[in-house]
Amino acid sequence: MSTPAxxxxxxxxxxxxxxxxxxxxxxxxGVVLVNAGTGRAAEILDEVAGGLPVSVIxxxxxxxxxxxxxxxxxxxxxxxxxYWEGEHLVDPEQCHRSRQIWNSYNNQWDHFSPVRxxxxxxxxxxxxxRTIGGLDWTVVPTPGPTxxxxxYLVRHGGRTLAFVGELIVRAGQVxxxxxxxxxxxxxxxxxxxxxxxxxxxxxxxxxxxxxSMLGPIEEPARAVSALKQNLRALxxxxxxxxxxxxxxxxxDIEEVLPHLFRSKHAVAxxxxxxxxxxxxxxxxxxxxxxxxxxxxxxxxxxxxxxxxGLNGLRKRFGVQRIDAVLMSHYHDDxxxxxxxxxxxxxxxxxxxxxxxxILEQPHRYERPCLWHExxxxxRPLKLGETTRWENIPITVxxxxxxxxxxxxxxxxxDGTRVVHTGDQIxxxxxxxxxxxxxxxxxTNHVYRNGLDLGCYRRTLEDLKRFRPDLVLTxxxxxxxxxxxxxxxxxxxxxxxxxxxxxxMPLGEDEVHFGPESQAAKLKPYRLHLQRGGRAAFDGWVLxxxxxxxxxxxxxxxxxxxxxxxxxxxxxxxxxxxxxxxxEVPATARVRRQAVALxxxxxGRPFGxxxxxxxxxxxxxx
Numbered sequence: 001m002s003t004p005a006x007x008x009x010x011x012x013x014x015x016x017x018x019x020x021x022x023x024x025x026x027x028x029x030g031v032v033l034v035n036a037g038t039g040r041a042a043e044i045l046d047e048v049a050g051g052l053p054v055s056v057i058x059x060x061x062x063x064x065x066x067x068x069x070x071x072x073x074x075x076x077x078x079x080x081x082x083y084w085e086g087e088h089l090v091d092p093e094q095c096h097r098s099r100q101i102w103n104s105y106n107n108q109w110d111h112f113s114p115v116r117x118x119x120x121x122x123x124x125x126x127x128x129x130r131t132i133g134g135l136d137w138t139v140v141p142t143p144g145p146t147x148x149x150x151x152y153l154v155r156h157g158g159r160t161l162a163f164v165g166e167l168i169v170r171a172g173q174v175x176x177x178x179x180x181x182x183x184x185x186x187x188x189x190x191x192x193x194x195x196x197x198x199x200x201x202x203x204x205x206x207x208x209x210x211x212s213m214l215g216p217i218e219e220p221a222r223a224v225s226a227l228k229q230n231l232r233a234l235x236x237x238x239x240x241x242x243x244x245x246x247x248x249x250x251x252d253i254e255e256v257l258p259h260l261f262r263s264k265h266a267v268a269x270x271x272x273x274x275x276x277x278x279x280x281x282x283x284x285x286x287x288x289x290x291x292x293x294x295x296x297x298x299x300x301x302x303x304x305x306x307x308x309g310l311n312g313l314r315k316r317f318g319v320q321r322i323d324a325v326l327m328s329h330y331h332d333d334x335x336x337x338x339x340x341x342x343x344x345x346x347x348x349x350x351x352x353x354x355x356x357x358i359l360e361q362p363h364r365y366e367r368p369c370l371w372h373e374x375x376x377x378x379r380p381l382k383l384g385e386t387t388r389w390e391n392i393p394i395t396v397x398x399x400x401x402x403x404x405x406x407x408x409x410x411x412x413x414d415g416t417r418v419v420h421t422g423d424q425i426x427x428x429x430x431x432x433x434x435x436x437x438x439x440x441x442x443t444n445h446v447y448r449n450g451l452d453l454g455c456y457r458r459t460l461e462d463l464k465r466f467r468p469d470l471v472l473t474x475x476x477x478x479x480x481x482x483x484x485x486x487x488x489x490x491x492x493x494x495x496x497x498x499x500x501x502x503x504m505p506l507g508e509d510e511v512h513f514g515p516e517s518q519a520a521k522l523k524p525y526r527l528h529l530q531r532g533g534r535a536a537f538d539g540w541v542l543x544x545x546x547x548x549x550x551x552x553x554x555x556x557x558x559x560x561x562x563x564x565x566x567x568x569x570x571x572x573x574x575x576x577x578x579x580x581x582x583e584v585p586a587t588a589r590v591r592r593q594a595v596a597l598x599x600x601x602x603g604r605p606f607g608x609x610x611x612x613x614x615x616x617x618x619x620x621x
Contacts, residue, residue, distance in 0.1 A: 005044070006047055012156065012157065013026075013156065019064040020035050020064050021212050021213060021215070022041050023035070024048040025154065025161070026048060026052070026133070027134035028134030030054065033056045034212075035059055035065045035212050036066055037064070037068045038071075040068065041068065041072060042071040042077075053076075053078070054077040054078070057124065059165030061081075061089050061118075062109065064112075065212060073119040073121075079118065079119055079121050080120070080121065080122045080123070081118070083124060083126070083148075084148030085301060086120070086148075089117070090117050090118065092114045107181045108146075108147075108182050109178070124152075126304075127139060127141070128343070136154065136155065140200055141196070141306055142200060143196055143304060147301055148301040151164045162206035164209055164211050164212075166212050168223060170223070171226045172223065172227050177190075188295060192291075193227075193231065194231050194244075197224045198291075200224070207220070232245045248265065250315065251316075252265055257418075258414050259414050260272070260273055262478065266308060266309070269477075270282060270286065271472055272313060272322075273411070275389075276390070277390060278318075279390055280322050281389055284474070286305070286333040286335060288305065288307070288337075290308070291308075292304060303332060321344075321345040323345070325349050326351075326409060328407065330358045330367075330371070330403070331368075332370070334422075342375070348379065349379070350377070351379075351381065352380075352407035354405065359375040365524075367405070381394065383396060383397060383407070392412065397410070400458070401455040402423045403449035404449065405450065406424065407422070408421060408424070417466065417467060417470070420471075420472040421472070421474075423475065424456075425459070425492075440488075456492060456493035459493075471485075508546055511604075513542055513544050519542055519599055520553070520609050520610040523539050526615070529617075531586065532588045532616055533583070534583050536581045537581070538577060539597075541576060541599065543573055544601060548569070549601050550568070551600070552565055553565060555582055555596070561583065563582040563583065566579070592615055595613075596610070596611045597612075
């Protein structure tokens with residue numbers, strides 16, 4: 001191979017042509033390389049670094065951009081990468097093992113993930129500005145070739161430079177269209193690229209684009225405009241594609257009441273209450289549907305949150321932040337943007353006391369739609385009691401049905417009694433409103449989320465007590481209440497109980513674990529140990545009998561792991577907490593090793609009714 005050589009682009013800015021273009025930017029206290037290629041830069045670092053510390057920042061995980069970080073780390077460089085590319089970079093073995101090979105309809109380029117771990121020493125979070133090498137780098141979320149890709153803006157030599165990976169490689173062109181086809185025959189990546197280009201150019205156009213293919217782009221505005229136009233031409237070969245490739249309305253909220261607004265682009269409905277003092281309370285905060293399309297696979301990197309609603313709030317009220325979030329329940333489409341808000345604005349979170357723990361310690365739970373980032377709750381709300389946020393009265397009531405970890409939210413805004421039912425109660429029909437002819441109640445119940453008989457009756461009682469004027473939900477537009485609305489809910493609540501009683505042996509004298517059919521749970525569900533040794537679980541167990549019984553709980557473990565059984569005295573149908581320990585061998589090194597909990601109640605065996613995952617000696621759960 002020929003000897004690699006740096007090309008000087010300007011004072012302190014260099015380019016190396018490798019499997020991708022590798023840039024070097026010299027700052028006051030260090031040198032930053034953007035992307036790593038095959039790592040050939042490690043041979044000639046001194047030519048640009050001159051003894052200064054070296055950092056490498058990656059734009060995305062494709063191995064023609066990232067594998068060389070291994071050599072550069074061996075040469076002493078620090079490796080930084082986009083947070084949403086983490087699993088692909090640090091645990092490629094798991095990524096390739098989990099990829100569906102036979103009968104796969106997933107066209108994401110996860111086959112182009114690294115084949116060996118990239119030694120990432122830190123993560124770059126969306127919208128943050130971080131000082132690296134004496135320069136301030138701003139992270140711009142730019143999903144496109146990968147859902148987790150990022151670009152970076154930095155002031156250098158009197159200009160704003162934008163390092164864009166392969167988001168755009170030439171005026172009007174991307175380097176490869178194939179990665180933009182996420183699912184079997186779509187162009188979701190093209191949709192994401194189009195809106196990422198807009199994000200890159202806000203609030204001001206960079207002076208120079210530095211892509212990871214071909215070469216620098218001197219006229220960013222013209223190049224981006226040409227690419228947006230060419231992306232729209234995809235409509236010629238995939239009819240309807242052009243409909244999603246339009247600039248979003250800058251005013252991204254709409255008025256519901258004078259002080260209550262709805263985000264236009266949220267996947268799960270997001271609403272904003274604006275107080276008289278100008279502070280903003282968001283009711284839930286999840287995915288941005290307009291600017292980020294998600295592949296069908298439920299990989300962590302495909303569930304990236306983006307800011308939404310702030311443009312409209314800024315335009316109408318001049319606000320720059322979201323001060324607080326009131327949570328309806330824990331599901332990712334309602335809460336995944338909250339950690340981002342807390343990181344950017346220090347946003348205060350209010351949530352019913354019945355699901356604070358699942359928000360704050362998600363690793364302790366095994367439930368569907370569970371977001372992985374802990375969400376610190378500043379104000380746990382007591383159930384059935386009224387509290388105030390900026391003079392807005394808020395009362396929350398526990399709900400079970402869609403999920404046990406939720407609350408009915410009752411507020412008064414602009415003299416209107418407003419209820420938020422979360423995802424508990426929906427209506428089917430065209431249109432899907434409760435007063436339309438032929439409309440039927442959709443209970444939207446999910447067993448693994450946790451539910452109980454009588455759950456919809458209890459929600460109806462709370463609704464009748466509050467008597468709302470306006471209903472907000474997790475996935476429909478706001479609507480007004482009516483007598484027919486109450487009647488439909490009442491009929492649906494009765495049908496829920498009667499149907500379950502008819503289909504399952506749930507009688508008082510029968511042996512059962514309720515409609516959820518869950519006998520016990522272990523917490524934490526994901527136990528992480530740096531090394532072997534003694535570890536403890538807590539959890540709960542349910543008595544399936546209508547008489548008092550003793551439950552015996554015992555672990556089923558890998559060879560060499562030890563534990564002693566525990567016994568718990570239970571009253572009739574009682575759910576009770578317990579604690580059980582195990583001893584992990586000092587030599588154990590495992591990731592997500594399953595351990596099972598065997599249950600016997602009153603001498604009757606029920607088998608392995610619960611499990612947990614144990615990780616030892618790995619940085620990942």
